[in-house]
Amino acid sequence: MAYDLKLRVWRGDRDGGDLQDYTVEVSEGEVVLDALHRLQATQTGDLAIRWNCKAGKCGSCSAEVNGRPRLMCMTRLSDFEPEETITVTPMRTFPVIRDLVTDVSFNYRKARELPYAELGPRDADGKRRMMQVDVERGQEFRKCIECFLCQDVCHVVRDHEDNKQHFAGPRFFIRYAELDMHPLDTHDRRKLAQEAAGLGMCNITKCCTEVCPEGIHITDNAIIPMKERVVDRKYDPLVWLGNKIGIRNKDNEGRAEV
Amino acid sequence: MATTDHGVTSPTRARIDVRTLRQDRWWLSPLTTFVVFTAFVVYATLRAFMGRDYYATPYLSPFYSPCLGDCVEGASDFGQPFAWWPLSAALIILIFPLGFRMTCYYYRKAYYRAFWLSPPACGVAEPHGSYSGETRFPLILQNVHRWFWYAAVLVGLVLTFDTVLAFRPMPAEYAVGDGETSGVHMGLGTLLMIVNIAFIWLYTLSCHSCRHIVGGRLRHFSRHPVRYRLWTWVSRLNESHGRWAWYSLFSVAIVDLYIYLLATGTIQDVRFF
Ligand code: SF4
Ligand code: SF4
Ligand code: FES
Ligand code: FES
Numbered sequence: 001m002a003y004d005l006k007l008r009v010w011r012g013d014r015d016g017g018d019l020q021d022y023t024v025e026v027s028e029g030e031v032v033l034d035a036l037h038r039l040q041a042t043q044t045g046d047l048a049i050r051w052n053c054k055a056g057k058c059g060s061c062s063a064e065v066n067g068r069p070r071l072m073c074m075t076r077l078s079d080f081e082p083e084e085t086i087t088v089t090p091m092r093t094f095p096v097i098r099d100l101v102t103d104v105s106f107n108y109r110k111a112r113e114l115p116y117a118e119l120g121p122r123d124a125d126g127k128r129r130m131m132q133v134d135v136e137r138g139q140e141f142r143k144c145i146e147c148f149l150c151q152d153v154c155h156v157v158r159d160h161e162d163n164k165q166h167f168a169g170p171r172f173f174i175r176y177a178e179l180d181m182h183p184l185d186t187h188d189r190r191k192l193a194q195e196a197a198g199l200g201m202c203n204i205t206k207c208c209t210e211v212c213p214e215g216i217h218i219t220d221n222a223i224i225p226m227k228e229r230v231v232d233r234k235y236d237p238l239v240w241l242g243n244k245i246g247i248r249n250k251d252n253e254g255r256a257e258v
Numbered sequence: 259m260a261t262t263d264h265g266v267t268s269p270t271r272a273r274i275d276v277r278t279l280r281q282d283r284w285w286l287s288p289l290t291t292f293v294v295f296t297a298f299v300v301y302a303t304l305r306a307f308m309g310r311d312y313y314a315t316p317y318l319s320p321f322y323s324p325c326l327g328d329c330v331e332g333a334s335d336f337g338q339p340f341a342w343w344p345l346s347a348a349l350i351i352l353i354f355p356l357g358f359r360m361t362c363y364y365y366r367k368a369y370y371r372a373f374w375l376s377p378p379a380c381g382v383a384e385p386h387g388s389y390s391g392e393t394r395f396p397l398i399l400q401n402v403h404r405w406f407w408y409a410a411v412l413v414g415l416v417l418t419f420d421t422v423l424a425f426r427p428m429p430a431e432y433a434v435g436d437g438e439t440s441g442v443h444m445g446l447g448t449l450l451m452i453v454n455i456a457f458i459w460l461y462t463l464s465c466h467s468c469r470h471i472v473g474g475r476l477r478h479f480s481r482h483p484v485r486y487r488l489w490t491w492v493s494r495l496n497e498s499h500g501r502w503a504w505y506s507l508f509s510v511a512i513v514d515l516y517i518y519l520l521a522t523g524t525i526q527d528v529r530f531f
Binding site: 010012014016017019064066067068069089090092093094096102130133134137141153155156158159160161162163180181182183190199200201202203204205206207208209211220224225227228229230231232233235236251252 | 265266268270271272273274278279280281282316326366367370371376377380381382383384386388389390391392393397398401402403404422464467469470474476478479480481482486494496497
């Protein structure tokens with residue numbers, strides 16, 4: 001069943017812009033990205049949108065729908081009333097390029113600041129071995145499609161441009177956690193996470209978890225465990241005492257601080 | 259609404275002059291949290307400073323347990339080392355449950371959102387000009403949460419003991435029927451205390467620090483099968499940590515209120531046997 005959808009789309013670039021109203025014919029079962037594509041095909045040939053897979057897997061079509069960070073290709077029109085106006089804007093945390101397209105290079109800079117895994121020596125037969133239970137926890141974080149919606153919603157940078165310098169953001173906290181939980185990695189990233197990545201800036205208000213299209217438990221399974229690991233290193237007298245008198249957790253042996 | 263030039267309205271961002279375009283009732287959840295927490299804090303403060311009506315044989319209010327000050331007869335099962343303390347006995351021990359909950363990861367989320375509006379809801383700009391999270395004093399002290407967790411386990415044990423004592427026989431004047439007062443007793447108060455202690459333990463054991471301590475800090479689960487099993491259990495409880503936080507908050511207040519009403523003679527205990 002086709003109907004006329006009222007769309008309000010942000011048009012403009014870095015010098016300015018505003019919300020503009022359109023009416024587009026859509027049918028039931030379509031998603032917001034379909035409506036925008038029809039708008040582009042029939043009325044606004046120059047509308048800039050970034051997209052690729054239309055299947056929620058490439059992470060390109062991130063935007064904000066009615067003020068909430070969403071993948072446009074995964075936001076169904078059936079979630080809204082047919083007479084409701086749907087407002088689509090670019091992500092409001094990153095510099096806008098044009099219309100719905102933003103410059104997400106902040107995230108690439110942050111990725112470069114994160115040292116990659118440094119594996120220890122191989123076993124005698126030239127292989128490396130890991131047990132399934134030891135790698136399982138990190139596998140959740142590998143589901144990340146780098147849509148950067150979590151980075152977009154995080155109030156630390158969304159509401160404070162000046163924090164961008166000292167804060168890596170939730171997408172990279174899951175990377176820190178993944179590597180810190182890695183059974184073979186020899187880097188100890190706890191200091192780096194606390195200092196350079198600004199883990200302490202996060203106040204665990206969980207918006208990143210709320211918006212993640214992959215359903216990754218960013219706060220509970222990555223950020224809080226990382227915060228606890230930082231506490232182990234710095235704020236737990238029992239751990240400190242254990243190290244002093246030689247009853248240390250053997251689990252961290254062979255790791256060097258980066 | 260005040261706009262800022264350091265957040266969503268800063269120069270490079272798409273120019274939109276409102277702090278949020280959300281149309282749903284995003285304010286409902288922080289408002290509810292605000293109202294309920296405020297009500298609890300007011301109630302708990304009044305009760306803690308009252309210094310009376312916290313014991314009605316055989317029930318002791320969780321706000322006053324263990325009762326280490328100059329407590330009424332029968333209330334102090336662990337002696338009165340602070341008998342010289344001039345104020346309410348609740349104030350001696352409340353720092354532990356209070357500190358535990360104030361530094362709890364779930365409560366932090368709830369009060370940062372509802373009281374400090376940082377942020378009030380996702381995608382709604384916060385009103386503050388600058389933000390340093392938990393990196394500085396005093397919020398850096400949130401890192402001591404696990405110390406309060408250790409204390410909370412002890413408090414949990416004491417409250418468990420109180421719940422066992424809530425099965426004690428009642429004194430003669432409360433006797434029902436043929437005047438039988440020996441053996442065990444169970445009343446509505448006992449039932450409320452059982453429910454309360456169940457929620458307290460669910461809350462305490464589902465704590466993120468507990469999850470870390472029992473096994474989360476390990477990098478090789480395969481070398482620690484028992485701790486891995488424990489971690490799996492705690493992780494399952496941990497998924498509902500926020501729910502246990504709320505339930506235990508209500509149950510503590512309800513048990514205290516019930517005991518208050520008994521102690522002031524407003525109501526009589528409903529006795530099952
Ligand atoms: S939980 Fe932390 S990282 Fe995630 S959105 Fe909130 S402040 Fe940002
Ligand atoms: S963690 Fe989730 S929200 Fe963040 S970039 Fe990855 S998939 Fe997107
Ligand atoms: S187009 Fe690939 S995630 Fe939406
Ligand atoms: S009690 Fe909530 S996280 Fe520890």
